Amino acid sequence: MNVHDSERMAGMLEDAGYVPAEGDQADIVVFNTCAVRENADNKLYGNLGILAPVKAANPGMQIAVGGCLAQKDRETILKKAPWVDAVFGTHNVGALPALLDRARHNNEAQLEILESLDVFPSTLPTKRDSVYAGWVSISVGCNNTCTFCIVPALRGKEKDRRPGDILAEIQALVDDGAIEVTLLGQNVNSYGVEFGDRQAFSKLLRACGDIEGLERVRFTSPHPAAFTDDVIDAMAETPNVMPQLHMPLQSGSDSILRAMKRSYRSAKFLGILDKVRDRIPHAAISTDIIVGFPGETEEDFQATLDVVEKSRFATAFTFQYSKRPGTPAADLPDQLPKAVVQERFERLTALQDRIAAEENRKQLGRRVEVMVTAQSGRKAEETHRLSGRSRDQRLVHFSVPGGAEEPRPGDLVTVTITEAGAFHLIADPAPDEYSLRRSRAGDAWDRSQADSCGVPAPGTNGRKGVSLGMPSLPVRAS
Numbered sequence: 296m297n298v299h300d301s302e303r304m305a306g307m308l309e310d311a312g313y314v315p316a317e318g319d320q321a322d323i324v325v326f327n328t329c330a331v332r333e334n335a336d337n338k339l340y341g342n343l344g345i346l347a348p349v350k351a352a353n354p355g356m357q358i359a360v361g362g363c364l365a366q367k368d369r370e371t372i373l374k375k376a377p378w379v380d381a382v383f384g385t386h387n388v389g390a391l392p393a394l395l396d397r398a399r400h401n402n403e404a405q406l407e408i409l410e411s412l413d414v415f416p417s418t419l420p421t422k423r424d425s426v427y428a429g430w431v432s433i434s435v436g437c438n439n440t441c442t443f444c445i446v447p448a449l450r451g452k453e454k455d456r457r458p459g460d461i462l463a464e465i466q467a468l469v470d471d472g473a474i475e476v477t478l479l480g481q482n483v484n485s486y487g488v489e490f491g492d493r494q495a496f497s498k499l500l501r502a503c504g505d506i507e508g509l510e511r512v513r514f515t516s517p518h519p520a521a522f523t524d525d526v527i528d529a530m531a532e533t534p535n536v537m538p539q540l541h542m543p544l545q546s547g548s549d550s551i552l553r554a555m556k557r558s559y560r561s562a563k564f565l566g567i568l569d570k571v572r573d574r575i576p577h578a579a580i581s582t583d584i585i586v587g588f589p590g591e592t593e594e595d596f597q598a599t600l601d602v603v604e605k606s607r608f609a610t611a612f613t614f615q616y617s618k619r620p621g622t623p624a625a626d627l628p629d630q631l632p633k634a635v636v637q638e639r640f641e642r643l644t645a646l647q648d649r650i651a652a653e654e655n656r657k658q659l660g661r662r663v664e665v666m667v668t669a670q671s672g673r674k675a676e677e678t679h680r681l682s683g684r685s686r687d688q689r690l691v692h693f694s695v696p697g698g699a700e701e702p703r704p705g706d707l708v709t710v711t712i713t714e715a716g717a718f719h720l721i722a723d724p725a726p727d728e729y730s731l732r733r734s735r736a737g738d739a740w741d742r743s744q745a746d747s748c749g750v751p752a753p754g755t756n757g758r759k760g761v762s763l764g765m766p767s768l769p770v771r772a773s
């Protein structure tokens with residue numbers, strides 16, 4: 296969600312006439328902050344501190360801070376870092392260019408935080424980080440009250456976008472060359488709650504299936520409590536919905552789930568996985584897990600290990616519980632000592648790493664279709680491999696056999712998997728095991744390179760670093 300918000304901020308600034316900075320010195324620096332993880336505030340104020348002398352040496356420079364931490368800290372940011380020019384919240388991303396103008400004109404810092412959304416952010420101009428795949432928001436905010444989570448306090452109640460607006464945005468992306476979209480929401484499968492249609496999400500998935508040229512549809516994240524069979528049916532029966540599901544478990548202990556105010560239990564979670572695998576046998580399932588929630592006993596933790604063992608996740612994003620001020624869990628008694636949490640975390644990651652490696656080994660010898668991405672990662676570049684994502688979202692590093700045509704980012708190659716690690720697959724195919732399908736997305740990549748007058752750098756296969764300073768998908772989940 297934050298990455299997509301960054302795309303909107305960049306889009307609005309470009310719309311207002313700003314251009315990406317070249318070299319070391321930018322005239323404007325925007326921090327889009329996240330408050331989910333611990334230390335977000337230390338990091339922000341640390342970074343602002345580093346910029347203070349830079350700004351002093353470049354008086355025209357402007358600094359803006361937006362996102363969840365800005366929504367939470369508000370005027371504190373200007374008190375702690377008075378050299379900041381603009382502070383805006385999660386509900387008024389669209390105000391960024393106006394706040395920068397006003398700060399410049401009035402020669403005074405501007406603070407503007409709204410308590411709720413006035414414009415659905417997807418109506419704002421967006422500079423997308425990729426031409427071949429795009430995020431599409433279907434809702435923002437969340438009506439749940441998970442006790443560890445700051446999202447409801449900072450992003451507000453769920454607001455659903457109209458299906459017609461969503462489909463029009465997807466169509467526009469596809470018309471521009473994208474072949475993959477990821478539907479985004481804090482709680483995608485409660486989509487429709489605002490306009491009273493409980494099956495709205497499955498209908499949306501099926502409607503995506505009717506969009507000509509859209510080859511890959513993903514979504515993140517569904518909530519197990521709201522996961523209904525019509526969604527599983529829609530996933531199984533809509534060919535361009537990918538065989539992949541990311542569904543947060545958080546804990547395998549029912550008493551901890553109760554304390555987290557997560558209204559499903561582990562049996563329900565495992566039941567959903569069974570149904571998904573029954574309808575979509577090769578679905579890769581990933582999850583999020585929190586270790587060390589207040590009051591978690593060794594028995595509770597063991598229950599999490601048991602569910603992880605049974606679930607056979609392809610990937611798990613595992614987190615050590617950390618207090619988020621402003622959340623109910625921060626005030627619970629029985630906060631666990633760091634050493635206990637660390638030890639459990641290590642046991643959990645060891646188990647999950649073993650399972651991930653075992654699941655990936657099942658891919659050996661399989662033919663997989665990979666959509667080539669622009670970034671390969673250091674190791675893949677050292678070995679002259681390109682990278683991409685399989686239909687089930689596994690990371691695949693592959694080599695192009697001698698004499699074969701090289702793909703462009705956005706093109707689709709089909710290769711045979713020859714090696715498997717816990718966090719990636721490798722394909723070094725023989726010439727007859729490699730096939731390339733040049734796609735509209737690859738054409739769009741070519742156009743984007745020509746538009747930006749990009750001269751392909753040697754050894755990059757025409758791939759040019761395009762970054763809005765945002766994190767890329769992690770190669771290794773930890």
Ligand code: SF4
Pocket residue numbers: 437438439440441444445446447481482518
């Ligand atoms: S469902 Fe997700 S976003 Fe909503 S409160 Fe729970 S963890 Fe936070």
